[in-house]
Amino acid sequence: MSCAGSTPDPGAAAPALAPQPLCPSGALAERGRAVVFDLVCRGEPMRAFALRIDGRVVAYLNRCVHRPVEMEWQPCDFLDALDRRWIVCSMHGAHYDAGSGRCAAGPCGGGTLTPVPVLERDGRVWWQPTRELQPPAASRCSVPG
Numbered sequence: 422m423s424c425a426g427s428t429p430d431p432g433a434a435a436p437a438l439a440p441q442p443l444c445p446s447g448a449l450a451e452r453g454r455a456v457v458f459d460l461v462c463r464g465e466p467m468r469a470f471a472l473r474i475d476g477r478v479v480a481y482l483n484r485c486v487h488r489p490v491e492m493e494w495q496p497c498d499f500l501d502a503l504d505r506r507w508i509v510c511s512m513h514g515a516h517y518d519a520g521s522g523r524c525a526a527g528p529c530g531g532g533t534l535t536p537v538p539v540l541e542r543d544g545r546v547w548w549q550p551t552r553e554l555q556p557p558a559a560s561r562c563s564v565p566g
């Protein structure tokens with residue numbers, strides 16, 4: 422996994438962490454607004470976002486493949502306004518398939534958004550830390566209003 426521009430450190434070790442609570446399942450409507458949350462990717466504070474696509478929760482780092490910038494058009498709003506199928510970068514219009522994070526059009530060069538592992542159980546959504554993706558010391562989580 423890449424943190425979009427950071428230098429890999431294959432020797433880095435981190436203790437396994439429990440899944441981190443993200444939001445109630447009901448906060449993520451099908452192709453609706455995202456839940457945005459903080460994490461640390463290889464020591465660098467970043468934001469990530471979760472969406473519900475075809476009934477499944479997906480999450481990605483909020484970092485465009487074209488340039489390392491956050492992508493939303495409005496707070497918590499990442500999807501195109503027409504059919505809510507694409508994550509569209511507000512900077513130069515790169516289009517990513519919302520279900521896979523793969524570049525479909527625009528200046529993302531065939532790249533893929535960095536996924537964040539998520540799970541949903543008992544009416545709640547969690548994200549799973551990995552060796553590269555760790556919880557921040559203090560978290561702020563934006564749930565669509």
Ligand code: FES
Nearest residue numbers: 485487510513515
């Ligand atoms: S920074 Fe996202 S398309 Fe250019």
